[in-house]
Amino acid sequence: MSDKEEEPRIGVFVCSCGSNIGGLIDVKALAEYSKTLPNVVFTEDNLYTCSETGLAQIKNGIKDHNLNRVIVASCTPRTHEPLFRDCVKKEGVNEYLFNFVNIRDQNTWCHQKYPQEAFEKAKDLIRMGVAKAAKLEALDNIIVDATPTALVIGGGVSGMTAALSLANQGFETHLVERENELGGRLKTLHKLFPNDQKAQLLLDNLKKNVGSKENLKIHTSAQVKNIEGFVGNFEVSVEENGNNINLTIGVILVAVGTSLFTPTGYFGYDGKIRITQHELESKLNNNDVKAKDIVMIQCVGSRNDERVYCSSVCCMTALKNALVLKENNPKSNVSILFRDLYTPGTHYEDYYRRAREEGVVFIEYSPEKEPSVEENQIKVYNQYLGEELLIPYDLCVLSTPLVSNNDNKALAQMIKVPLEENGFFLEAHVKLRPMDFATAGVFICGSAKWPVDITESISQGYAAAARASTIISHDTIEVEGATSFLPDYNKSLCTGCEVCIKVCPYNAISKNEEDEIVITQVLCKGCGVCGATCTNHAIIIRHFTDQQILSEIYAYGGKEV
Amino acid sequence: MTFEPKILGFLCNWCSYAGADLAGVSRIQYPPNMRVIRVMCSGRVDPVFIFKALLTGIDGVFVLGCHPGDCHYLEGNYEAEKKFIMVQKFLKIVDFDKRIRLDWVSASEGARFAQVVTEFIESIREQGPSPLSGENIDQELFNNLKAMENSVSSDRIRALVGRQRRITEVENEYGEKVPIDEYNAIFDGAIHDEFVRQRILLSLSTKVLSVKDLAAELKLDPSEILENMLTLKSRGDIDYQSIDGNTPLYMRI
Numbered sequence: 001m002s003d004k005e006e007e008p009r010i011g012v013f014v015c016s017c018g019s020n021i022g023g024l025i026d027v028k029a030l031a032e033y034s035k036t037l038p039n040v041v042f043t044e045d046n047l048y049t050c051s052e053t054g055l056a057q058i059k060n061g062i063k064d065h066n067l068n069r070v071i072v073a074s075c076t077p078r079t080h081e082p083l084f085r086d087c088v089k090k091e092g093v094n095e096y097l098f099n100f101v102n103i104r105d106q107n108t109w110c111h112q113k114y115p116q117e118a119f120e121k122a123k124d125l126i127r128m129g130v131a132k133a134a135k136l137e138a139l140d141n142i143i144v145d146a147t148p149t150a151l152v153i154g155g156g157v158s159g160m161t162a163a164l165s166l167a168n169q170g171f172e173t174h175l176v177e178r179e180n181e182l183g184g185r186l187k188t189l190h191k192l193f194p195n196d197q198k199a200q201l202l203l204d205n206l207k208k209n210v211g212s213k214e215n216l217k218i219h220t221s222a223q224v225k226n227i228e229g230f231v232g233n234f235e236v237s238v239e240e241n242g243n244n245i246n247l248t249i250g251v252i253l254v255a256v257g258t259s260l261f262t263p264t265g266y267f268g269y270d271g272k273i274r275i276t277q278h279e280l281e282s283k284l285n286n287n288d289v290k291a292k293d294i295v296m297i298q299c300v301g302s303r304n305d306e307r308v309y310c311s312s313v314c315c316m317t318a319l320k321n322a323l324v325l326k327e328n329n330p331k332s333n334v335s336i337l338f339r340d341l342y343t344p345g346t347h348y349e350d351y352y353r354r355a356r357e358e359g360v361v362f363i364e365y366s367p368e369k370e371p372s373v374e375e376n377q378i379k380v381y382n383q384y385l386g387e388e389l390l391i392p393y394d395l396c397v398l399s400t401p402l403v404s405n406n407d408n409k410a411l412a413q414m415i416k417v418p419l420e421e422n423g424f425f426l427e428a429h430v431k432l433r434p435m436d437f438a439t440a441g442v443f444i445c446g447s448a449k450w451p452v453d454i455t456e457s458i459s460q461g462y463a464a465a466a467r468a469s470t471i472i473s474h475d476t477i478e479v480e481g482a483t484s485f486l487p488d489y490n491k492s493l494c495t496g497c498e499v500c501i502k503v504c505p506y507n508a509i510s511k512n513e514e515d516e517i518v519i520t521q522v523l524c525k526g527c528g529v530c531g532a533t534c535t536n537h538a539i540i541i542r543h544f545t546d547q548q549i550l551s552e553i554y555a556y557g558g559k560e561v
Numbered sequence: 562m563t564f565e566p567k568i569l570g571f572l573c574n575w576c577s578y579a580g581a582d583l584a585g586v587s588r589i590q591y592p593p594n595m596r597v598i599r600v601m602c603s604g605r606v607d608p609v610f611i612f613k614a615l616l617t618g619i620d621g622v623f624v625l626g627c628h629p630g631d632c633h634y635l636e637g638n639y640e641a642e643k644k645f646i647m648v649q650k651f652l653k654i655v656d657f658d659k660r661i662r663l664d665w666v667s668a669s670e671g672a673r674f675a676q677v678v679t680e681f682i683e684s685i686r687e688q689g690p691s692p693l694s695g696e697n698i699d700q701e702l703f704n705n706l707k708a709m710e711n712s713v714s715s716d717r718i719r720a721l722v723g724r725q726r727r728i729t730e731v732e733n734e735y736g737e738k739v740p741i742d743e744y745n746a747i748f749d750g751a752i753h754d755e756f757v758r759q760r761i762l763l764s765l766s767t768k769v770l771s772v773k774d775l776a777a778e779l780k781l782d783p784s785e786i787l788e789n790m791l792t793l794k795s796r797g798d799i800d801y802q803s804i805d806g807n808t809p810l811y812m813r814i
């Protein structure tokens with residue numbers, strides 16, 4: 001953090017991004033304008049700043065003009081900041097002295113009919129960016145030791161796959177399952193789409209592999225009771241069969257799957273002749289299906305106001321079981337009442353064709369005119385015929401959604417990760433970081449995130465294991481330096497009111513024995529809530545300090561107030 | 562010349578900023594009036610920032626975060642909301658609260674981003690330029706907002722808003738939860754008092770005044786002024802300067 005005293009020497013690189021920016025606004029004029037701004041000593045426009053040539057231009061700029069701050073005005077920091085940070089770092093400029101100005105995604109792309117206004121907006125944004133850059137401070141990333149061990153919570157198919165993959169890579173892995181047996185949902189299923197394999201076969205196979213690894217410790221009838229610490233160094237206490245075990249863990253994988261939904265009150269559900277698909281699979285396992293007229297109803301308890309989502313596995317489950325029933329008794333009548341049929345990809349669509357060929361009857365219903373289930377017949381309005389059909393049944397099977405576990409919230413609070421509105425776990429970014437949580441060192445796989453089938457659960461198990469191993473395959477890890485901070489020179493401002501301790505979602509702030517506030521940098525994720533709350537402005541949010549943000553406001557507002 | 566609103570937006574990195582990027586990627590068009598300051602979480606937005614922006618003459622300030630429950634940092638947006646509501650309460654006193662807005666946009670809601678931004682810009686357009694913009698600004702309004710900025714910078718107000726969720730939704734140190742109505746009554750009172758006190762301090766920072774003078778200047782009841790002056794005196798913020806006949810004159814320390 002030595003550059004503090006040094007006069008800022010800012011270089012501004014304005015990207016044309018082919019014609020994405022330059023096609024609407026004059027990037028040369030923007031570079032010229034940037035030259036007039038305080039502390040700017042060098043500016044340039046590039047066709048593509050992110051290209052080899054563009055990056056070389058930045059490096060040359062730094063060398064030739066002794067730049068100690070670099071601004072790129074181009075696309076968005078969300079995709080390109082790492083690239084440019086890396087570039088300036090290679091030329092000896094601290095990566096936190098780089099600042100991004102977004103003039104494409106949030107400017108030229110959105111104001112295509114307003115070139116003049118977009119030009120003015122880009123000028124303002126660059127001016128704000130320059131003002132902030134002048135106040136930026138060099139920061140160091142934090143280096144911490146990592147323990148090469150993994151904890152997988154949940155022993156369903158995704159958890160077993162992930163644990164096995166990590167153990168195969170040589171990491172000591174702990175698999176914690178709260179039931180007395182591994183397997184999850186798989187334990188009670190009959191056959192599996194899309195290849196009609198016996199569920200038991202896949203399960204036995206997985207269990208055999210998981211059980212044969214010496215570095216994979218299985219904890220059944222076990223629950224995670226407490227988690228403290230941070231990436232590379234989690235202290236986890238697990239209760240196994242009433243005994244307490246303490247583990248030091250480098251990474252945590254969440255694979256807690258889903259719960260089942262009991263459709264009490266829906267379509268006369270009674271668990272006997274009106275049952276769920278899950279109950280049907282148990283019956284099939286026990287060879288206990290005598291019925292000849294079987295009607296399945298899809299989307300029972302899902303895609304409604306209460307549960308808006310599609311559970312994604314029910315259409316395929318219904319097709320699978322319809323085919324099994326037809327195979328067991330070709331004379332039986334099987335009808336599927338559906339709202340929309342979801343059979344993506346070649347395998348699944350094939351299943352649907354087969355079901356048609358085998359004589360399974362498909363009838364569409366709309367949620368406005370739901371089927372009504374009577375004593376031994378079902379009335380369903382068919383919109384194509386424009387009339388009500390009566391279908392006799394001796395077994396009615398309801399396709400109900402997979403729902404989130406009730407105790408997800410408790411677990412989420414323990415590992416400090418968010419849930420989405422339906423109680424499923426929410427990943428860091430749906431596309432860019434699908435297996436990660438924002439909390440460093442914690443990952444997600446399988447249906448705990450969203451109802452998915454076994455194929456997808458297995459893929460996600462591998463994916464999460466791969467993401468996790470990027471951390472524990474190193475002895476040390478680097479975490480963001482842009483954290484909350486209570487500098488010595490601000491200690492006298494701190495009144496000890498402890499509001500910061502209360503608002504911190506990551507328990508990163510505490511009081512030491514001398515009754516002083518201490519911020520544990522590695523626990524801090526840099527959200528900045530403590531800084532905005534601090535009753536006496538003692539806490540500094542690095543990289544987003546009050547001074548930096550105020551300088552942006554003043555640069556736009558045109559004066560200091 | 563037609564009025565083009567000057568808008569400042571605080572966008573959280575994970576949801577609303579990503580939503581804004583997506584609007585771009587999808588080439589969804591919206592008016593070019595807003596400039597964005599990126600923060601990691603809407604909870605970073607210090608109430609002071611909002612007042613500072615308004616004081617520079619910016620016509621409207623928009624704070625955008627993740628939807629409730631979706632916060633990347635678990636609960637930062639709830640903290641943001643509490644602070645925002647407080648700022649609104651202050652601004653309501655001078656009928657300026659419609660110039661700020663808080664909303665939620667997720668990373669997948671490019672169209673929604675464009676829509677809420679457009680709506681906000683249009684609402685500011687209807688309200689017209691801020692009386693704090695341009696050459697001749699409304700000095701009384703400026704002083705009022707300055708007093709509000711000082712209020713939200715004060716430890717008393719910050720402690721109240723910082724503790725709000727713990728006090729009303731979880732429980733306080735003594736294991737009790739304060740009903741939200743009760744809390745609001747205390748909070749509203751504190752907001753009003755602190756504002757008056759900061760206004761008094763502001764006036765006394767440039768001149769020496771009596772209670773009557775202050776009551777006239779601030780258009781408030783002398784008894785209310787007196788009451789708050791006594792508090793300020795006990796806090797050590799003001800003191801008597803001299804006596805003019807029978808009337809004590811006060812100054813800022």
Ligand SMILES: Cc1cc2nc3c(=O)[nH]c(=O)nc-3n(C[C@H](O)[C@H](O)[C@H](O)COP(=O)(O)OP(=O)(O)OC[C@H]3O[C@@H](n4cnc5c(N)ncnc54)[C@H](O)[C@@H]3O)c2cc1C
Nearest residue numbers: 154156157158178184185192193256257258446447453454
């Ligand atoms: C009726 C039905 C039929 C299906 N048929 C098929 C099919 O034919 N083909 C197919 O591909 N998919 C099918 N599926 C979907 C399949 O069941 C899921 O894809 C799969 O089970 C998901 O695996 P998982 O590991 O994510 O979760 P789960 O199988 O739900 O496993 C999660 C595990 O975590 C444990 N756990 C939960 N919370 C905790 C905790 N806090 N601590 C410790 N352990 C915990 C649970 O006890 C469980 O063992 C079907 C689903 C249903 C309901």
